[in-house]
Amino acid sequence: MDVYLLWHIHHARPSDGSPVRHVDEDGDLEWDEQEGDQIKLLGVYSTEQLAEERIRTARSLPGFRDEPDCFQIARSVVDKDEWTSGYFTYHY
Structure with missing residues (x-):
């Protein structure tokens, strides 16, 4: 899903x-x-259309309306591992 x-x-x-x-x-x-x-x-939605509707609503709100083109919709699969290996922290 x-x-x-x-x-x-x-x-x-x-x-x-x-x-x-x-x-x-x-x-x-x-x-x-x-x-x-x-x-x-802002939220997790069952359809891309619902996420797009939320963008239209959010664009009228303080803060969001200052950057109306800075929304991103990312599709993700439920119950699928996204990070399957360890990681290393670099120390500067």
Whole structure:
């Protein structure tokens, strides 16, 4: 069974005064939490259409309306492992 996760990204203003970057060279939404971008999960929906309806509603709300094109719908499969191996933490 597929579900649709709806995310919103609020992009932080760069400290060097450069313009806020919302998308990469391919036009895909980008974010960097280490740079202060905030990612919010708005909900998990049974259809992509329901997630799209939620976007229309959220665009009128404070905060979300400031970045109306920074929503992302991600399809996910229920009961499927997404991270199947361990991980390593780099220390800088």
